[in-house]
Amino acid sequence: MNTSPQHPTDPRLDRLRGAAAPRRHNARTIAALTTNPGCARRAVLDTAGVDKDALARHVGFPAPFGQSQFAITRGNAFEAQLKADGCAELLQLLRETLGLDLAEAAYTDLEDVGGVDTQEVRHRHSVQKLTHAADDSGTLFDHPLLRLPVAGEHVYLEPDLVAFAHEGVFHVVEIKSFAVIDGQADPDKVAAAAIQSAVYVLALRRLLGRDDVVSPDVVLVCPADFSNRPVATKVDVRKQLIILEHQLRRLTRVEALLDLLPPGLTLDLEPDERGHPTRSTAELTAALGTLDARYAPGCLSSCELGFFCRDEAGGRTDALGTSVREQLGGVETVAEALAIADGTWDVPDEQAEAAARLRASAPVYADALTGRAPAPTAVPALSVVPALPPAAPLPVVAP
Known part of the structure; x- marks a missing residue:
């Protein structure tokens, strides 16, 4: 990934981040930008490349993020199973889900570039193969390396797989290890997968220069019930694409947010000889408080500073x-x-x-x-605690 400073024309971002190198975005962090697009704090910190996880730990509110090693191992095994023998098992699913003719299907692994594995070379190789894919209808492209500009930085992205189906339309295939039980999946996990897939769809559209050749319907593949038997369904990500593009445009206009900050503001975490930040917790907490936040309960699962902001929002x-x-x-x-x-x-x-x-x-x-029955009222009452929506069934297509 490009490690050049983000927004080099505005030194305020470098000063805000301090001596540390800017944190690099990936598909997960880009997807997380869509969860609370009205939060100026997150927009500024992400544009500057601030290490929000280290910052949260130093101010006393570490976020318990990350998958267990068991979940990672299971996910890798499930993906390897689907892609074995030239994606034979996955092709069976796509034949039903996308109407892909197995007789015409082919498989191309874009990870192998003659032993050269730099991201720039892999990206150029992916561009070459994907832009000339019209002559290879029915080809599955594995390990393509896409690129998306985020806040002045080129972010390299690697979707699980891109399928080039009939009628000249690409479909992104996203493989997840969470289970679909009795035709239903965790709606929060499905929503997170949809947002992440939208990042890949947008990057592929930018690469090809046309929106109409990349379908907004991504194919989500998960294990069924308590086995490794895969099931697939199409998920429409048009709504997520609109939100994602809006938030990315907002990051490029971060100068307006910086104008509202105190001159010389910094969140520098430069360590001392023992590896501890030289600035006190109280000083960093006060500096962080000058950045306007818009806390919502969903921040706890999508932002490293969610627990800090929740404490800050107490009574609000x-x-x-x-x-x-x-x-x-x-x-x-x-x-x-x-x-x-x-x-x-x-x-x-x-x-x-x-x-x-x-x-x-x-x-x-x-x-x-x-315990009395409420008196009738003509004004609709406000529900202070929002009701949780019922888990919606996830339609699946079995092989």
Whole structure:
């Protein structure tokens, strides 16, 4: 990957990051950008290449990220099984899912470039093969190396596989080791796989220079039930593509966010002779607090600073979830919401709708605590704790 500084024309990003080399993006970190596009803190830190994991550990809020070794080993074994003998087992799935004619299918491994394994050489080789793939209808391209510009940096990406199906349309194939049990999969894991696949779709579209030759329907392959028997389904990632492109454009306009920061702000983690950051925890916490955050509960599973931001958001309506924050319409703290509900807060005109909902909810809540039936109300009550959506079944196509 290109290790040149990001946004070299703006020294504020280098100063913010400090002496450390910029952290490199990959498909997972790019996908994570879509989970909370309104967070200025994350936009600035990711553009500067700040090591958010090291920062979170130093301020006392480490994030328990990462897969277990067992999950990694199982995933590698499942992928190897699918790709054995020229992707024979995977081809059986694609024949049903994409209408691929096995009689015309071929397999090309783009990882082998005559013993030269530099990313630039592999990327050029992938570009050459993929841009001339129209003459090889029905070819499966394994280990292509794509490239996507992110905040001034070329990020190299390697999807599990790209299938060139009939009618001249590419499909990205994403292989995951989480199970589909009785036709259903964990909706959070499916959503994460869809976002990551959208990163590959966007990179492939940029490589080919056309959107219409890369399908927004990616093929997700998972093990069925408690076995290694694979099942596949098409997942539409058009929504994820829109969000992803918006957030990438936002990163390229980070200068407007930097203009709002104090001059000379830095989050430098330069270590002393013992390997500990020279700056105190209190100093770094204060510096981090100058970056505007937009915490939501989903940040805990997608951002290294999620636990820090949750602690920082204590007592604020942000901590109750995105839907509550939007319904409350500018009511920033739980104390303010309670004061509005009991009528002891002078409500400005722009919060009138939220105030009406809160005041209608107050007697309903009080009646629930005392066990009385709530009195009818014409104003819809605000649900302070958003309900969890039911797990939607994931349609699958068995081999």
